[in-house]
Amino acid sequence: MIEATSLTKRYGARTAVDAIDFTVRPGQVTGFLGPNGAGKSTTMRMIVGLDRPSAGRVTVNGRPYAEHRAPLREVGALLDAKAVHTGRSARNHLRAIAATHGIPARRVDEVIGLTGLESVARKRVGGFSLGMGQRLGIAAALLGDPATLILDEPVNGLDPEGVLWVRGFARQLAAEGRTVLLSSHLMSEMALTADHIIVLGKGRVVANAPVGDLLGSTGSFVRVRSPRVDELARRLGQPDVTVTSVDATTLEVRGVGAEVIGEVAAGLGVPLHELTLVQGSLEDAYLSLTRDEVEYRTGAVTGADAAGRAGATAVSEEVAR
Numbered sequence: 001m002i003e004a005t006s007l008t009k010r011y012g013a014r015t016a017v018d019a020i021d022f023t024v025r026p027g028q029v030t031g032f033l034g035p036n037g038a039g040k041s042t043t044m045r046m047i048v049g050l051d052r053p054s055a056g057r058v059t060v061n062g063r064p065y066a067e068h069r070a071p072l073r074e075v076g077a078l079l080d081a082k083a084v085h086t087g088r089s090a091r092n093h094l095r096a097i098a099a100t101h102g103i104p105a106r107r108v109d110e111v112i113g114l115t116g117l118e119s120v121a122r123k124r125v126g127g128f129s130l131g132m133g134q135r136l137g138i139a140a141a142l143l144g145d146p147a148t149l150i151l152d153e154p155v156n157g158l159d160p161e162g163v164l165w166v167r168g169f170a171r172q173l174a175a176e177g178r179t180v181l182l183s184s185h186l187m188s189e190m191a192l193t194a195d196h197i198i199v200l201g202k203g204r205v206v207a208n209a210p211v212g213d214l215l216g217s218t219g220s221f222v223r224v225r226s227p228r229v230d231e232l233a234r235r236l237g238q239p240d241v242t243v244t245s246v247d248a249t250t251l252e253v254r255g256v257g258a259e260v261i262g263e264v265a266a267g268l269g270v271p272l273h274e275l276t277l278v279q280g281s282l283e284d285a286y287l288s289l290t291r292d293e294v295e296y297r298t299g300a301v302t303g304a305d306a307a308g309r310a311g312a313t314a315v316s317e318e319v320a321r
């Protein structure tokens with residue numbers, strides 16, 4: 001469990017993290033999202049004691065990181081996988097970390113197995129691909145068998161197979177009852193991986209909700225096709241229900257579920273050719289949540305932008321670093 005209370009970080013005149021409160025619960029994957037410069041990495045660094053809060057506090061299992069006797073056994077973190085440039089083998093790299101934290105050497109072989117690094121464990125880390133480097137970073141985070149894992153941008157730059165692996169692995173760790181906090185720029189990725197999402201924008205929490213709730217707020221509707229839509233539209237038309245006619249045989253209905261529409265149609269004897277719940281995209285919800293929060297905007301978002309470097313980040317360029 002991670003709990004932040006009025007957590008604040010200022011760098012000179014710049015407030016990177018602005019009095020935020022949140023709780024990251026065990027047994028689920030929590031996605032930590034936000035445009036460049038939103039404060040995600042700064043928050044993660046404060047969780048693991050690499051940065052000191054200017055005000056407020058953040059605890060892991062009830063205590064600030066630095067107050068834990070064996071912090072690696074409480075929380076494992078992957079903050080910058082590329083930071084490992086070593087001539088050592090993966091196994092020796094992990095053994096060195098284990099030795100300095102009183103972790104038995106057999107745990108090294110366990111985490112190598114857990115992260116699928118057996119075949120490259122004796123190879124030099126310096127020659128690792130990005131995907132292997134990420135696995136090694138996650139292996140190091142797991143050394144102390146911690147109940148809490150913090151992974152900063154674990155899928156950034158990975159190929160589809162690597163993304164799939166990280167996603168499955170994060171879900172597995174949460175299923176074991178661990179607290180898993182993952183940061184990403186990609187709402188679409190988080191929609192597939194996370195149970196709960198915290199969105200930061202300019203150092204503030206702009207959303208903190210289960211993924212399902214965020215989806216619910218994205219303007220979902222039911223698409224209905226029938227040769228007799230007019231009769232259906234008349235019957236469905238009520239104060240809280242919006243019925244939009246798309247063409248002669250298609251309606252979009254907001255404010256009432258597919259079950260009700262199906263029953264109304266059955267009651268009228270109107271045949272249905274389609275009854276589909278169309279969910280709004282989380283990416284849209286994210287863009288609208290963070291629209292005012294990006295530090296720099298490069299113009300209108302186009303489909304090409306959204307498919308670009310990192311989805312929503314395409315609308316923001318953090319140049320003030």
Ligand SMILES: Nc1ncnc2c1ncn2[C@@H]1O[C@H](COP(=O)(O)OP(=O)(O)OP(=O)(O)O)[C@@H](O)[C@H]1O
Binds near residue numbers: 039
């Ligand atoms: N050491 C530092 N000194 C000064 N300013 C900093 C420092 N670290 C971060 N910042 C500033 O704090 C803000 C938050 O940065 P942070 O790296 O936490 O954001 P982020 O959400 O992780 O972004 P990104 O997705 O680009 O990694 C930015 O405006 C950044 O320029």
